[in-house]
Amino acid sequence: MSALSNRYTELVGIEYPIVQEGLGPFTTAKIAAAVSQAGGLGTISMPGMPEDLSEGMRTLRSHIEQCAELTDKPFAVNLPVGVDHDGTVLPFTDTYIRGVLEARKSDAALEKQLTVLTTSAGFPGEYCGMIKDAGLIHQHKVGSTHQARKSEDAGVDVVIAAGFEMGGHAPASRMHTFVLVPNITESISVPVLLTGGARDGRGLAAALALGAEGVALGTRFIVSEENEDWHPHYLQAILDAAEGDDVAFTGVYGPCRGLRNEASRSLLESDVRGDVDEAEKIRSMQRAQSTGDTENGLVLAGQVAASIHEVIRISEFVPQMADEAAAVIEQLAGSLQKQLPGRVRA
Numbered sequence: 001m002s003a004l005s006n007r008y009t010e011l012v013g014i015e016y017p018i019v020q021e022g023l024g025p026f027t028t029a030k031i032a033a034a035v036s037q038a039g040g041l042g043t044i045s046m047p048g049m050p051e052d053l054s055e056g057m058r059t060l061r062s063h064i065e066q067c068a069e070l071t072d073k074p075f076a077v078n079l080p081v082g083v084d085h086d087g088t089v090l091p092f093t094d095t096y097i098r099g100v101l102e103a104r105k106s107d108a109a110l111e112k113q114l115t116v117l118t119t120s121a122g123f124p125g126e127y128c129g130m131i132k133d134a135g136l137i138h139q140h141k142v143g144s145t146h147q148a149r150k151s152e153d154a155g156v157d158v159v160i161a162a163g164f165e166m167g168g169h170a171p172a173s174r175m176h177t178f179v180l181v182p183n184i185t186e187s188i189s190v191p192v193l194l195t196g197g198a199r200d201g202r203g204l205a206a207a208l209a210l211g212a213e214g215v216a217l218g219t220r221f222i223v224s225e226e227n228e229d230w231h232p233h234y235l236q237a238i239l240d241a242a243e244g245d246d247v248a249f250t251g252v253y254g255p256c257r258g259l260r261n262e263a264s265r266s267l268l269e270s271d272v273r274g275d276v277d278e279a280e281k282i283r284s285m286q287r288a289q290s291t292g293d294t295e296n297g298l299v300l301a302g303q304v305a306a307s308i309h310e311v312i313r314i315s316e317f318v319p320q321m322a323d324e325a326a327a328v329i330e331q332l333a334g335s336l337q338k339q340l341p342g343r344v345r346a
């Protein structure tokens with residue numbers, strides 16, 4: 001138990017309401033294990049959409065197993081839901097969701113640790129029942145109050161409210177966290193996490209003030225000592241980013257946020273011309289990540305990149321972030337108590 005224990009930490013069985021959310025199409029086994037080991041909840045990400053989905057599932061499973069070897073704490077898997085124009089769920093989603101459920105079923109140790117499945121992008125529909133029946137806690141990431149209500153009605157256990165400032169896939173509604181999160185927390189009763197723009201204890205305290213029960217970070221955790229997924233140039237591009245250096249472009253499932261560079265400029269131009277090469281988008285993201293070509297590859301990152309100035313050690317960062325949030329709340333409550341008697345006297 002920590003000072004910040006709440007419904008969410010109890011549901012998921014973690015110490016601090018701090019989550020590292022999915023960072024596909026990259027792997028994140030080591031980052032996820034570090035966040036879980038530090039008392040938060042780490043997440044294994046979806047490894048892209050290869051033509052051979054069995055191969056993709058083998059890759060995903062190996063990342064899950066790697067994470068389980070590095071920590072004995074609970075962790076999650078993020079699987080974006082791909083849907084085509086008529087709302088039909090795409091084969092990669094079906095393969096990955098069923099594959100994860102089977103992997104857990106066949107391994108009792110994994111079943112104990114891989115306890116959370118986070119869906120994002122499209123609506124998980126029929127998979128909600130399947131995820132629940134398998135005994136997993138189901139989190140779903142949404143960009144509007146309408147989607148939050150629909151998720152709760154479908155039996156989702158935790159809603160992640162995604163603001164437009166976030167890195168990677170951003171909500172089509174273009175709602176920012178400060179408006180969206182309280183709209184959602186006053187509309188549904190399951191726990192809500194804020195995702196987008198959080199980077200320290202002040203962000204966590206603010207999220208709690210908005211009615212959320214935790215935060216889900218992306219960009220902040222990339223720039224860490226535990227990172228093994230992203231090339232050092234990628235981390236440097238985030239460290240060098242200033243306000244206004246990010247831009248939203250059309251990603252794989254809708255709007256996507258990354259840093260301004262040759263790749264994002266050329267994608268925006270292709271978008272206007274209508275000749276975007278969809279497969280090239282994922283290759284471009286992977287190019288920036290693996291070769292460090294942060295000019296010709298898409299560098300997914302949130303607006304918060306402008307506020308990231310140091311490489312963190314996750315093992316220290318997570319408890320410090322929780323301590324800072326508790327201190328901020330305590331300090332605000334303390335200053336309020338000091339002012340109240342004065343106001344009464346006046």
Ligand SMILES: Cc1cc2nc3c(=O)[nH]c(=O)nc-3n(C[C@H](O)[C@H](O)[C@H](O)COP(=O)(O)O)c2cc1C
Nearest residue numbers: 021022023024120166167168196197218219300302
């Ligand atoms: C490099 C990168 C890749 C991402 N990939 C995914 C993904 O595969 N699935 C998903 O639901 N969200 C994805 N996101 C969004 C994150 O899970 C998280 O919600 C977001 O980063 C939060 O905003 P922040 O970057 O301001 O912390 C990605 C974000 C980044 C920066």
